[in-house]
Amino acid sequence: MRELHPKDGLRGTLKVPGDKSISHRALLFGAIAEGKTQIDGLLPAEDPVSTANCLRAMGVSISPILKGQTVEVQGVGLDGLQEPNEILNCGNSGTTMRLLLGLLVGKEGRHFVLSGDKSLCGRPMQRVGQPLKVMGAQVQGRCDGNLAPLAVYGQKLHGAVIGTPVASAQIKSAILLAALTAEGPTTVIEPAHSRDHSERMLKAFGANLEVGGEMGRHITIRPGSTLKGQSVVVPGDISSAAFWLIAGVLIPNSEITIENVGLNPTRTGILEVMEQMQANVQIINKRDIAGEPVGDLRVTTHTGPLKPFTITHEIMPRLIDEVPILTVAACFCHGESYISGASELRVKETDRLAVMTRQLSLMGAKIDEKPDGLIVHGVTKLHGSKLDSETDHRVAMSLAIASLMAKGSSTLIQSEAAAVSYPDFWKDLEDLQH
């Protein structure tokens, strides 16, 4: 449990930890490459550690994941993963389970069981299992194969053309990983452009991958290339920077600079929403590092009323993980903000639409919950309350920022959930207060 008090003036310069999506991929692709992969800036948090431990259980040597230290992965090649003699524990991490499914379904003759915590065992996996079955995969699980624990029996796969029902980078990446060892080419067609870290990094590792079609939504892999170990530099996670961006704009007398943030255009939807709010965010020192755009972000407190905003399905894949903190921001905008096309939020680590509505309502927020979104009626003040992250890392950090803006103190139980993606969140918050 943590006590949170209203604050005036968050000031300072900080670096947020490495991007979670890129960290998972660097470990996974490094594991199936030939030779050594060196990763700088890897996120030292529970989710990537789950990925690393699963890979270790299949014979991949990975050096300890410690803050500020280069991580070395000794790749075993495309067919080198061994059958583990234990259940692969994916913890709380959807990315670990879904990408591993794609990686393992083509490992002929080997048997794998994947499981995770209570939240992960309640999240839909058919969305990955079903397209992989089109390629010849054998995946079984509870509720007709939809829920973990999942059993995979590796098969020789064949290439296919697969249209995914939702714009999900996890589904897309699982198919691309399976395609690396299938017979014949595989094309994934997405309904909208989801984050493209897999495409960028697989190409850099030497995969024969082509992006085409309308707005780059057709991705084709031709098997036959070997992946070669690389040097990967992981930028800071914009999904973690999001908490400071909103805090900096909302909390009086604040000025926060966040250095080295990944600015991949498939991830920067929050900056466009902040433009709608007429919030002051500056991008400084924009550059490219290891195939990803990076920059520093500076925010200062907004003077005058913040404008309410509208988020629809078109932008949703580019800010999917930022909806909880944007819901907090909406509470302080002058007018009604509309969030729609967000039904995917219901199958994240928690049902984030329900949990954010429930928790922020305890603080006096006025939110109407809809099947695929929220209408947030902006108010000028929230009041402190007894809050619960309900085990969700992004909810924990969003509620913390809301508490700093409230009248009176709050308590937050299960605040330790933040460690899934941002172990130093509470320390960084303290540092910004001095």
Ligand code: S3P
């Ligand atoms: C992720 C993709 C997103 C995101 C998740 C990480 C990834 O999920 O919400 O936190 O690394 O590919 P979906 O692909 O299911 O939308």
